[in-house]
Amino acid sequence: MPESDYDLIQACRRGDVLAWEQVLEKYERLVFSIALKYGLSTEDSADITQLTFTILMQSLDQLRGDTRLGAWLATVAKRHAWRSLARRRREPVGQEKDVAEQEWLSGRSTDPYEDWERVEWLRSGLEQLDDRCREILRLLYFEPERPSYAQLSARLEVPVGSIGPTRARCLERLKGLLA
8 A cells, every 4th residue: 555645646646546545534634624724614624625635636647746745735725715715705794605504494493384384485495496406405405315525426417626616606596586
Protein backbone atom coordinates (compact mmCIF):
# COMPACT_ATOMS: atom_id res chain seq x y z
CA MET A 1 0.00 0.00 0.00
CA PRO A 2 1.43 3.44 -0.96
CA GLU A 3 2.61 5.58 1.96
CA SER A 4 4.05 8.86 0.63
CA ASP A 5 1.96 11.53 -1.05
CA TYR A 6 3.88 10.95 -4.27
CA ASP A 7 3.05 7.23 -4.18
CA LEU A 8 -0.59 7.96 -3.34
CA ILE A 9 -0.92 10.41 -6.23
CA GLN A 10 0.65 7.93 -8.64
CA ALA A 11 -1.60 5.10 -7.45
CA CYS A 12 -4.70 7.31 -7.71
CA ARG A 13 -3.71 8.25 -11.26
CA ARG A 14 -3.65 4.53 -12.07
CA GLY A 15 -7.17 4.19 -10.67
CA ASP A 16 -6.19 2.35 -7.49
CA VAL A 17 -9.33 2.47 -5.33
CA LEU A 18 -7.44 1.52 -2.17
CA ALA A 19 -5.05 4.43 -2.68
CA TRP A 20 -8.00 6.80 -3.10
CA GLU A 21 -9.52 5.44 0.14
CA GLN A 22 -6.17 6.01 1.85
CA VAL A 23 -6.09 9.63 0.63
CA LEU A 24 -9.59 10.16 2.00
CA GLU A 25 -8.75 8.50 5.30
CA LYS A 26 -5.54 10.48 5.63
CA TYR A 27 -6.85 13.96 4.70
CA GLU A 28 -10.65 14.07 5.03
CA ARG A 29 -10.63 15.28 8.66
CA LEU A 30 -8.02 17.94 7.83
CA VAL A 31 -10.10 19.40 4.99
CA PHE A 32 -13.34 19.26 7.01
CA SER A 33 -11.72 20.95 10.02
CA ILE A 34 -10.40 23.81 7.88
CA ALA A 35 -13.91 24.71 6.72
CA LEU A 36 -15.20 24.45 10.30
CA LYS A 37 -12.34 26.67 11.50
CA TYR A 38 -13.53 29.41 9.15
CA GLY A 39 -16.93 29.32 10.86
CA LEU A 40 -18.89 27.34 8.31
CA SER A 41 -21.70 25.04 9.42
CA THR A 42 -21.23 21.28 9.50
CA GLU A 43 -23.25 20.95 6.29
CA ASP A 44 -21.28 23.68 4.51
CA SER A 45 -18.02 22.14 5.75
CA ALA A 46 -19.12 18.79 4.32
CA ASP A 47 -19.86 20.50 1.00
CA ILE A 48 -16.40 22.14 1.01
CA THR A 49 -14.81 18.76 1.80
CA GLN A 50 -16.65 17.09 -1.04
CA LEU A 51 -15.79 19.89 -3.44
CA THR A 52 -12.11 19.78 -2.42
CA PHE A 53 -11.81 16.05 -3.11
CA THR A 54 -13.73 16.41 -6.38
CA ILE A 55 -11.21 19.06 -7.46
CA LEU A 56 -8.39 16.72 -6.43
CA MET A 57 -9.87 13.95 -8.55
CA GLN A 58 -10.12 16.32 -11.52
CA SER A 59 -6.60 17.70 -10.96
CA LEU A 60 -4.62 14.50 -10.37
CA ASP A 61 -2.93 14.64 -13.76
CA GLN A 62 -1.83 18.27 -13.24
CA LEU A 63 -0.19 17.73 -9.83
CA ARG A 64 3.59 17.80 -9.82
CA GLY A 65 5.52 14.89 -8.38
CA ASP A 66 6.78 16.94 -5.43
CA THR A 67 3.31 18.18 -4.45
CA ARG A 68 2.63 18.00 -0.74
CA LEU A 69 -0.89 16.67 -0.90
CA GLY A 70 -1.98 17.84 2.55
CA ALA A 71 -0.87 21.41 1.87
CA TRP A 72 -2.48 21.36 -1.59
CA LEU A 73 -5.80 20.10 -0.18
CA ALA A 74 -5.66 22.65 2.65
CA THR A 75 -5.16 25.50 0.15
CA VAL A 76 -8.10 24.35 -1.98
CA ALA A 77 -10.32 23.99 1.11
CA LYS A 78 -9.32 27.45 2.41
CA ARG A 79 -10.06 29.12 -0.92
CA HIS A 80 -13.51 27.56 -1.15
CA ALA A 81 -14.26 28.35 2.51
CA TRP A 82 -13.34 32.00 1.80
CA ARG A 83 -15.59 32.03 -1.27
CA SER A 84 -18.45 30.58 0.73
CA LEU A 85 -18.00 33.21 3.43
CA ALA A 86 -17.78 35.98 0.82
CA ARG A 87 -21.06 34.82 -0.75
CA ARG A 88 -22.66 34.79 2.69
CA ARG A 89 -21.50 38.36 3.37
CA ARG A 90 -23.17 39.50 0.15
CA GLU A 91 -26.55 38.10 1.28
CA PRO A 92 -28.91 40.72 2.68
CA VAL A 93 -29.12 40.78 6.48
CA GLY A 94 -32.03 38.75 7.83
CA GLN A 95 -32.40 36.62 4.72
CA GLU A 96 -32.69 32.95 5.56
CA LYS A 97 -30.27 30.96 3.47
CA ASP A 98 -32.03 27.62 3.29
CA VAL A 99 -35.71 26.81 3.26
CA ALA A 100 -34.94 23.30 4.52
CA GLU A 101 -33.48 24.71 7.75
CA GLN A 102 -36.63 26.58 8.76
CA GLU A 103 -38.05 25.37 12.08
CA TRP A 104 -41.62 26.07 11.03
CA LEU A 105 -41.15 23.79 8.04
CA SER A 106 -39.64 20.80 9.80
CA GLY A 107 -41.33 21.16 13.21
CA ARG A 108 -44.33 19.06 14.12
CA SER A 109 -47.29 20.55 15.89
CA THR A 110 -49.79 18.89 18.18
CA ASP A 111 -52.59 19.76 15.78
CA PRO A 112 -52.94 17.14 12.99
CA TYR A 113 -54.76 19.66 10.80
CA GLU A 114 -51.79 22.07 11.00
CA ASP A 115 -49.43 19.25 10.04
CA TRP A 116 -51.64 18.25 7.10
CA GLU A 117 -51.95 21.88 6.01
CA ARG A 118 -48.15 22.31 6.10
CA VAL A 119 -47.59 19.12 4.09
CA GLU A 120 -50.14 20.20 1.47
CA TRP A 121 -48.58 23.66 1.25
CA LEU A 122 -45.13 22.17 0.75
CA ARG A 123 -46.41 19.60 -1.76
CA SER A 124 -48.06 22.34 -3.82
CA GLY A 125 -44.77 24.28 -3.88
CA LEU A 126 -42.83 21.20 -4.94
CA GLU A 127 -45.32 20.49 -7.74
CA GLN A 128 -44.57 23.93 -9.21
CA LEU A 129 -40.84 23.19 -9.50
CA ASP A 130 -39.29 21.67 -12.61
CA ASP A 131 -38.72 17.90 -12.63
CA ARG A 132 -34.99 18.15 -11.89
CA CYS A 133 -35.43 20.33 -8.80
CA ARG A 134 -38.35 18.27 -7.55
CA GLU A 135 -36.32 15.06 -7.92
CA ILE A 136 -33.21 16.44 -6.18
CA LEU A 137 -35.23 17.78 -3.25
CA ARG A 138 -37.26 14.59 -3.01
CA LEU A 139 -34.12 12.48 -2.88
CA LEU A 140 -32.35 14.76 -0.39
CA TYR A 141 -35.19 15.47 2.02
CA PHE A 142 -37.98 12.95 1.63
CA GLU A 143 -36.27 9.60 1.18
CA PRO A 144 -35.93 7.43 4.30
CA GLU A 145 -32.19 7.09 3.69
CA ARG A 146 -30.62 10.35 2.56
CA PRO A 147 -28.28 9.53 -0.35
CA SER A 148 -24.74 10.89 -0.54
CA TYR A 149 -23.86 13.42 -3.20
CA ALA A 150 -21.89 10.67 -4.97
CA GLN A 151 -25.01 8.49 -5.10
CA LEU A 152 -27.07 11.44 -6.34
CA SER A 153 -24.45 12.19 -8.96
CA ALA A 154 -24.65 8.66 -10.35
CA ARG A 155 -28.43 8.50 -10.15
CA LEU A 156 -29.05 11.90 -11.77
CA GLU A 157 -26.05 11.73 -14.13
CA VAL A 158 -24.67 15.11 -13.04
CA PRO A 159 -21.23 16.06 -11.66
CA VAL A 160 -20.88 15.71 -7.89
CA GLY A 161 -19.72 19.32 -7.60
CA SER A 162 -22.94 20.63 -9.14
CA ILE A 163 -25.32 18.99 -6.67
CA GLY A 164 -24.78 21.44 -3.78
CA PRO A 165 -25.25 24.58 -5.91
CA THR A 166 -28.23 23.02 -7.72
CA ARG A 167 -29.78 22.07 -4.38
CA ALA A 168 -29.34 25.66 -3.16
CA ARG A 169 -30.95 27.10 -6.31
CA CYS A 170 -33.87 24.66 -6.06
CA LEU A 171 -34.45 25.53 -2.41
CA GLU A 172 -34.39 29.24 -3.27
CA ARG A 173 -36.98 28.65 -6.02
CA LEU A 174 -39.13 26.68 -3.58
CA LYS A 175 -38.79 29.45 -1.00
CA GLY A 176 -39.97 31.97 -3.59
CA LEU A 177 -42.95 29.80 -4.47
CA LEU A 178 -43.90 29.30 -0.84
CA ALA A 179 -43.53 32.97 0.14
